[in-house]
Amino acid sequence: MEILLEEFYKQDLHAPQYIERRYQIDDRSCQINGISQSGKSALIKHTLLQRKKSSYLYIDCNDLRIDFEALNSTLTRFCNQNDISTVALDNYNDAVALPKIRQLIIASVDHYDYDELLTIRLYPLEYEGFLAFEPRYDESALNHFFQLGGFPAMHRIPSEERIRHIQRSLQYALTPTGFDIMLLSCSLVTQKVSAYMLYERLKSSRKISKDMLYKNVDTLARQGYIHLLGKFDHPRAVKKLYHCDTSVKNALSTQKHFGRLFENMVFLEMFKKEFTLYYDEGIDFYIPAQDRIVLCMPFGNREALFKQIEKIEAFIITNGIKKVEVVTMSNESTLQHPFVPVEMIPFSIWALTEGEEESHEDEHF
Template structure:
């Protein structure tokens, strides 16, 4: 094992073209968690490369040559002998024993109960996405629809992106989880229960309810799937969303632009940790802001006004201050007696101060 540790210690790390993210590693021991290809490795390498090479040891725990027992027996002594002060374990395996050292940096898909700083690294929001664009012009939003929030997609030729993402997801998920994700991609923005998914999947493959529920819960916990509760009805069926619309592009031939757009709006709210719910006729209700948000890419004033009329009871009883229709490019303020109504293009809404 010492020979393998020596090999890792001698490695020259490369992190070509790294672009800063909103999250960053400081001098604390840190766990970075997030789904596959969210940028965890790049963040770790960027931090390590700001230090003297002899002070850190970087190990990718997916390396099949690693024997966990031998690693546990030798790693602490190796670090002491080489005066290593920073230990970085990428794709951390919980069977690996941790020990006292100046700084430990771990990455994982899941949040772990460790006394370290915890960083949840989500996929790119729209503001971060723009930093990855070679130029910022009127095509940026359409590009965001095509690529989604996976940082690596900017480096993949357009004709290879679908197969690339399929391969990434197949490597990162168990077969049943990949099937769940493919089925969920057909049902985004709909009210979907675990039983609904089970009914769809059992016709495709042999699976027990218990096994499906277990894997489904894991996918929610790791962030591949997202759900939205109904306001004041926590036991009602939740709406289902993907962590990124690029997954739907990669796994489903049929596209439904309205649903993709709603998922995109949801993702921005989710990445900024904004409390929201759905209700009948309401895509997103933000109680702390007194807002209703409607994902309506091609809204017109007349249709929006009629929609708001149907929601007047909810608006009055919940003291909603404003209704915002997020659109592709339409912009307008409507006069309404009980609430402010505004149509805001997605780009301006996503980059707004709020």
């Protein structure tokens, strides 16, 4: 194991064309959690490359040459002998015992309950983060966001290889059952979906038990490959399903449904800002802490909006809603309504200002 650790210690790291993300790592120990392709490895390597090469050790725990028992008995001693102050364990799993080191950085899809480690939750890029990767910011940026989604690597991959890259990444990261669920979910994005419904659809094409299906759905939701949005004040009601990134549906399905893709995109902007969201009948998103409703109408007009507001007037009055925002592709308008201010906002403006008043400054770890 000493020989392999020496190889890891001498290797040169690379983080080509790295663009700063919302989070930065300081000198505290932390764990970085996020789905495959969310940028965990790039963040770690970029952080380490700002330091003296002899001060850190980077280990990819997926390296098949690693004997974990030997690693556990050797790692702390190796670090002490070489005066290594930072150890980064990428693709971490709990077969690796945490070494006694001044700073430890681990990265994994799964979260581990280590009280001594701060947690950074890394998601695919939100729209504002995506713009940092764009060569110029103009009206084509939003269309580019629709095409590429939020995976940072998409900007470096040739256009003809992007679909296969996402497909391969998901196949590698997920169990066969988990991948089948992702395939099936492409026709159900933004729809009300129960685990039993997924089971009924999958059992006709493959042998699967309810327990196995439910376990995989829970894992996909816990890791962040899918998101399940509950109905307000009805915790047992069926939930709405959203993907981790808008590129997933296009990579796994030929079905086109712009309205659903747009709603998924709006959801992710708020989810990544850690708002507590719910849906209700006729209401895409309700944020109780802000007494705010967000509706998705990419090509909506004033007449259609008035009809929609009429349907949810009872909810607006009962719950004391102070503002209704209607996210569109390009329409911008303010409507006069007797009960609540209603504003139509283009996504490209809404996404850049969403949460400005509620969010704190960018977090640094």
